[in-house]
Amino acid sequence: MADRARLADLLGQPVAAVTPLHGGDLSEVCEICLADGTALVVKTGPLVAAEARMLTAIARTGAPAPGVIAQSGDLLVMERLVETRPHPAGWAALGAALKALHASTGTAYGWAEDYAFGPAAIPNAPLQNWPAFWAERRLLAWPQALPRDIARRLEALATRLPDLLPHHPAPALLHGDLWTGNVLFTANGAALIDPACYHGDAEVDLAMLHLFGKPGPGFADTYGALAPGWQDRRAIYTLWPALVHLRLFGSGYRGMVENCLSQVKA
CATH class of the missing domain: 3.30.200.20 (Phosphorylase Kinase; domain 1)
Known part of the structure; x- marks a missing residue:
């Protein structure tokens, strides 16, 4: 307390x-x-x-x-913001808020300081190449803490990322942990809480937001369309929060990790 x-x-x-x-x-x-x-x-x-x-x-x-x-x-x-239940206007406001957030861009991928989810380190040292950042700072952040077979599959996938991800997407400001529990709906719309910010591909936040459900009506209209091929990239971006959950909460999340790896044939 x-x-x-x-x-x-x-x-x-x-x-x-x-x-x-x-x-x-x-x-x-x-x-x-x-x-x-x-x-x-x-x-x-x-x-x-x-x-x-x-x-x-x-x-x-x-x-x-x-x-x-x-x-x-x-x-x-x-x-102190007064929380309400999710509502259509709130979902639309969240789409607009996220669009504004992602319109703010940096000069590299990463953040000025590292962060962590408890024992799960989040290395953020900036890089100029996005596939390299996603491989080194996310998927391979702590292979020693993962089951050996999962770590091997991640290492193999990392070598393929230059062919699967854009090399230089706009380095958008990301919330970094954008699930619905980190969206606080209010009478005036929606606010972002509990961030883990860094600069990266905006699709990362969208992948996380869809991991345990999907945004309500109005969100897609105010956020706007995603770049072609986003469906193929979503599993790669979902892998990071799945790995964090596996690290923090145990084998109950192994299936989520394996499902993502299977979707990208890793």
């Missing part, structure tokens, strides 16, 4: 109440109410400073995200 004394020092007034919120599997999230009645969200963890920088980068594109109020050590204090 967040330290009330530290938060009071950081925010300049006492914390009147602390309420746990549903969060991810890798961090603690709570709502705090300050003495003046202001409600805020506090997240604790070793990488919240990096997350604060990512949220700021997202907001600069015009894509909605919780505003960063303060950050110190392992504490991140954010704007």
Whole structure:
């Protein structure tokens, strides 16, 4: 639970109440109410400073995200957004937000700092070649942590990526962990939370968003059409979150990884 004394020092007034919120599997999230009645969200963890920088980068594109109020050590204090159930206008707003996010581009593939999902490292050192980035920084990020047969299949697939992926797609700003649980629907639309940002092919975010379902009505219309051949690339991009789930949550996700590999004949 967040330290009330530290938060009071950081925010300049006492914390009147602390309420746990549903969060991810890798961090603690709570709502705090300050003495003046202001409600805020506090997240604790070793990488919240990096997350604060990512949220700021997202907001600069015009894509909605919780505003960063303060950050110190392992504490991140954010704007409290009131969540609603997913709705058609929200899905349409998400498509527009993601389009704005992806329109912001970098000069290389990667990010200024590495990140992690718990023990699953996310190396982000920039590269100029996209197939090389996807092979070295994603599919082969930690082969020693995977079943040996899966690692061998990934190594074989990595050698084929120059023939399967575009070499120089626009290095779009990616959310990096865009499943529906990291979309917060509000009365005004939809906001992006819990990012793992880097620059890469925009199709990566779309693949993740479709991994455990599909966006609701209105999303595709506001986001727009994908580049020809996206269907052939989707399994390659889905492999990364599937590998992360296998690493974090165990053999129950092996079938997802194998299905992706089979789709690309690896």
